[in-house]
Amino acid sequence: MFTSVDDVRDRLAGTGYLASPSVATAVFLAARLGKPLLVEGPAGVGKTELAKAVARVGGARLVRLQCYEGVDESRALYEWNHAKQLLRISAGRDESWDETRTDIFGEEFLLARPLLTAIRGDDPKVLLVDETDKADIEVEGLLLEVLGDFQVTVPELGTITATRRPFVVLTSNASRELSEALRRRCLFLHLDFPDEELERRIVRTRVPGLDETLAAALVRVVGALRAMDLRKAPSVAETIDWARTLLALGAGTLDEVLVRDTLGVVLKHQEDVVRATARLDLDAL
Template sequence: MDTPGELAAALDRVGYLADEGLATAAFLALRMRRPLFCEGEPGTGKTALARALADALGTPLIRLQCHEGIDAARALYDWDFPRQLLHLRALEAQGRTEGAEAELFTRRFLLARPLLQALETPGCVLLVDEIDRADDEFEAFLLEVLSEHAVSIPELGEIRAAEPPVVVLTSNRTREVHDAVKRRCLYHWLEHPGLAREVAILRRRLPELTQALATQVATAVSRMRAAELLKPPGVAESLDWAQALLALDRPVLDVEAAAITLGAVLKYREDADRVVAAGLDALLA
């Protein structure tokens, strides 16, 4: 893939419709061998981009899901203590306790977590999902790994990537990620898709969906996003809503169909109450 357009076409073939800005950012990340930092509201396609990149490149996707309290042991490696204990008991039963420690801390007892898996899988796509949920200490550790493409394990020595992974970091911006991490990456903000693009996404993912119904769903969801909701619906919710209508054999999104399927697109009671109070007829007009 020699141009952003060719990358966009490759992503299109695996079901991901990237606009020109996103295709260019992803292309540059590949060419410059830099991590791509994708930030935006939930449901704008950040995680799906990493999956699509892996599919388009024909390479494995390795995902590191960040969460509060995540540390190096959960992200990089750990030792398989139950197996080590069993092995130690077997050595003791054979009277071979001398040098047991050296046998216990070998590669056969090492549990590779996502970061180590990515370093050892040439050319894979590493998705560091929702990095904004991790803390500053983990960000500093991650920055070091991404800069060096290598880790040091005291018992085994240095493990360096033969071919660095393609790295995609995502953030829902629940907090600001440290500037040092952003400086290491190329940055792209993902907006919710426009009406025409969302209709195209719905039709691509749900071929049985008619143009008319896809337009109705996308229009209603766009109006919901303009309202002051706790959790504005993303593309995933649009797809859920369209699937619910198809499952109920509802070819038209009218007030009755919207009322019985609202839980597919709005996941907070307060949001559903607000939309209903404003009038479903107004939403669908």
């Protein structure tokens, strides 16, 4: 998929995703070694967007498993279309049970979920297992088989092995510790808030109509907010939202009144708004 680390950086940039050297290196190695990439870090720093950008670069289909508490095998792997099976059984009353059973556990009645979908077929795919840390520990057992051997066992059909391995990205906000067995199967990348220069480039890329001076001032203010003891520090996604807000308002400068009136774009808790309003010193930025 990629010829070098520089090729990764340049091609991701072509999709609007500006990758740091560590990100570009991790993506290159994951593609070259055929290893899943576990991307950990705070919400809103571009973990999910990285998987989407890789899919766009490779012309691949993005298959997404959104994890949450309670997601189970039938949601992640596969399930049978029970309503269709019952109709088939009713229609085949004159057939022997052996004939009917063989039929209803065929491909026509199989509902493939993200993990199974990702390893079937010869088309290029990017498998995104999003917010892995929100899933129950049992789901990690499913991931171990899929990510270890890129195969899935369906008792009624046998073992299905990938003929073309997907590029796999797992994201985590570190709300719980993932198992060492899962981590061993992955390359690891910690994605943190970008430095000021990179974040300014990201804002200018994603909001091209924003004045360069205003973009620089915005990034400095966001950096000052992250340095405060806030309940939820603003993410890169929220920096971009704030930039779009300023552009929509036709702002030319970032003054105290404008910041106060639009803080709700980047801060999502009242106590954070109160603390930032009291402590933020625009003149010092």
